[in-house]
Amino acid sequence: MFARIYGAATLGLNGHVIAVETDISNGLPSFDLVGLASTSVKEAKERVRAAVKNSGYEFPMRRLTVNLAPADLKKDTSGLDLSLAVAILVSSGQIPEEACEKCLFMGELALDGRIRPVNGILPMVLEGAAQGMKTVFVSRDNAAEALLCPDLTVYGVDTLCDVAACLTGEKPLDAARPEPLAPDQLDYDVDFAEVQGQAEAKRVLEIAAAGGHNVLMIGPPGSGKTMLAKRIPTILPPMSEAEALEVTKIYSVAGLLGKGRLLQQRPFRSPHHTISMAGLVGGGSIPKPGEVTLSHHGVLFLDELPEFPRSVLEVLRQPLEDGVVHIARVQAALSYPSRFILVAAMNPCPCGRYGFDEGCTCSDSEIRRYTHKISGPLLDRIDLHVRVERPAYWELTARRRAEPSSAIRSRVLSARHRQQERLAPYGCTCNAHMGHREIRATCQLTEAAQQLLREAFDALRLSARSYDRIIKVSQTIADLAKEPVIAKDHVAEAISYRNKMHQP
């Protein structure tokens, strides 16, 4: 007998509905699985056999053929186990086929018939709903995540028995309801009020948050670079609905979505400098999202930038430029979104004291070797460069509380608002994403500002590449100041944040 049941798999960030077709015919008992199944899907045969038997149902001792359609799509998930088991039960007549109409089954089976959660539920249910599915069966742990898609009836189930009993009508289940839990709150356990002094660095981070600019902080060890970076998410504007859904999808696919709630906090990723190229941009025979994708719409913090292997840093260039990474492997070529604010921190020299402290013990060539580990093209994509000094003692002990993150965030929000209004026709959301064309069309400089820019180019020997960067940053500074045009002081401040990597 033939049956068709629907499961789902993910490829990249997209869900795909998979039709699981089973046929039972007379012949020697066998179990054939076709349709470009990966090893984890092939192993499902053993899990399904045991789970069906241990749930008190009969596993057909006849010739059993299973096809996973579309047959040209590589399936690499254990989440097809449940649909496979249901398909066998349907085709062997133990469950009526009508009951499974417009149902989506997702879950991994244990040998005793228990159902385990799987990754990537959100993109799969979204795709299922788009394909006209009405009901979805998932592990109880995945139910909350599946409920993020409002168009589906979600059943959170524990065992294969429960699924079968529900489908045969023996024991109907209650549909899962969204918990009255408020979505992920925007509460951070850190705040800029805890950072004393560091006025320049704070100002730079405010500009970065307001315009989405990348930042490089240079300073001696213990000057508070990491402390500052950790607080950047607290001043970023909250994510829009669409952004939140996109980020949640990424985390769902990566298996990092803990509570199955829509993410509200912007991601903050801080990979260690021993990270591999594949770990940073994504990789694997079927590429998985890397750190740049996990920090999409958020912050990617690279501490000790020169310690990262140069080859790893170079692959950052494409995501920084295009906001997307294309990864091509033999099995699949995928694109992952990766629009993040890069925040990098480094010491000025190997010993960390050059320029900040007497007694730097590094030779000129050591310092040069250290700073040259970061290539020019990468530095060119960093709009804001700032030196972070060790705070003075009186700053550390000051009674006056520094400005809280909420105050900074309200300024950032109003600056973002101005940008969105101005840039909406061009499809950008913030100043950092402007291209040359958008800059020419939207950025207006006063006569004095233009003259300063001209003079600064000669006096400070600025490169042509830095021209656009300076205008973008000065536009953000003008937005923060609520000025419609870029004034001289805005340009001057932006020039002060240019690349200061002194080559001794």
Add this chain to the structure above:
Amino acid sequence: MEQETMYAAALQSLKGCGSRRLQALLDVCRSPSQAWGAVWDEDLRRRTGIPAKIFSQLRQERDVFDWDTFQRRLSFYGVRPVALWDDDYPSWLPFIAQPPLVLFCQGTMERDSSSIAIVGSRKASPYGLNAAETLAAELAAQGLTIVSGGARGIDTRAHRGALKRKGRTVVVAANGLDRTYPRENKALFRQVVDSGGAVISEYAFGVEPLSRNFPARNRIIAGMAAATIVVEAALRSGSLITADLALDEGRDVFAMPGSVFSETSRGTNHLLRLGAIPLTCADDVVREFRRRGWQGPETACHEEGPSLSPAEQAVIDAIPFDRAAPVSELLEKTGLAVADLLPILLALQMKKAAEELPGGYIRCAAAFSAL
């Protein structure tokens, strides 16, 4: 005569033939062309006192010497040999104990009778760097030629200061002129040559900047200059060797006093104790030169500082001369907000009243003599 210079340059280019052996050859053979054309036999070897092994090596080098390649390389690098007997050989140099017979020169050679050497540490403090550049600029504006070694630190800033006021400056290198040491100064040396200065060396093409070349090079720096200024130097340093060499030749030595706590001023303070002339402004040098009968133009040493607005003046007053002040310190001193202070600092930089260093901002001593 030019013929003789070429022969001397060719002899100098033979591997193993330094200034001293070249001199020995010339003492015996009277002229470079005769030395080149002589029969290099055992008799000549004994009279010049060159060891047999080196002598045979020199003879072999001479026998295979390729004049075409030699000429081509000279013109490729824009190098012209200048010998002791030529008119544009530096006027002070012949009087030292061992003057180089041939100098390989890029750029314009002059007699440079009013020249001054500015030397100092490669790892100098912001104070020394600032002073070296200002001093060189003011002395160059007086028409003095600034001679230095082209090394990192004080030397580089001295050359740069001279160029700033369009003065003449000479780099004395410790390697063949087909290479540049330190490499990052390539652009600076080209600028020196383009602006009517010179890069010179007694070493032929292919000679690396070996450590043993530097003391020999320092004798040329001290020897070319009527007086030597040591800006900053540690106790055991090449700059003190240069000062000693200058004293040996009877030239004046100026030393710039520094903090008694500063490691980089130990050497200069030591020189002062020994009787060097204390240098506190460019006028100190000019006065000394005039006392010796130098007829320079009667212009004021220092340039008028740029005109500053009251806000800029308030900020510049908060910036120290002798170290880099971090932004946080300037914010504290001026009471300004970051967004207000940074544009002023940029304006000061563009007016060349202040400069940004890795650790913050330092005030440029636009009027060193007025201190």
